[in-house]
Amino acid sequence: MLLAQLSDTHVLDPASDEHRYVDNNGRLAQAIDALNAEAVAPEAVLATGDLVNSGPQPEYEALVSLFSELALPVLPIPGNHDDRDRLRAAFPQTPWADADHASWATTVGGLDIIGLDSIIPGKAGAEIDQPRAEWLASAIDAANGPVLLTLHHPPFRSGIEWMDASGFLGLDLLNDVLEQHSGVCRILCGHLHRPITSAIAGIPAQVGISTVQHIGLDFRSDASVTLINDPPGFTLHQFDLQADPSGATWSSHIRFTDTGESPYAPTRA
């Protein structure tokens, strides 16, 4: 069972002049081409938030236009740069929960997947409030097998202070739900624009890379905001539910999309 994760695509209004540093929309188009060309097609693409850059309707129209080229189903969640109502409207096929937050639960290839809205409209930080904690608990309880949880904001401190500073309200509530409602085998996030692994409540948690700029890695407490041009790409998550029905057996791989061809072609041993 193969899932792809696109994150932090930050799509821009094509009419804007914000394409000054990298071509955000071109980067997503490149990633979509690479996803369509995967020799083993992923069963779905998790789009883990900050799908557009600032939330106006023309950005969502550009996002939908770009995703119309993707030959795979997409499961989006909002990030702090998104407008949750416009995101819902842009992807009407998503099994959105009947709730104020833009969350959903579905099953792909025998794996239950929950998309959890962690945003606070107008703010960079995260929040899991009581309604979202209760919705998550019931969604975990309703699952039949292992659960993959996706949310935009990582529920752990990264050590990159200027990113951590925006905070995560209700992190204790999320931790309590995960401790009291068993079944979540992995957590996938975005927001940090870097590949990072950690854990919460003993559950592995991972940040997928962005298709645009990445966050500079600087652990000094007074480090300034730094964006760097690491190679863009996406993450491929492989689950072997036949070998391990608990979902605890998995591997994750980064597919860089701008690396060129290797000049060396080894023969298979």
Ligand SMILES: [Fe+2]
């Ligand atoms: Fe982002």
Ligand SMILES: [Fe+2]
């Ligand atoms: Fe974000």
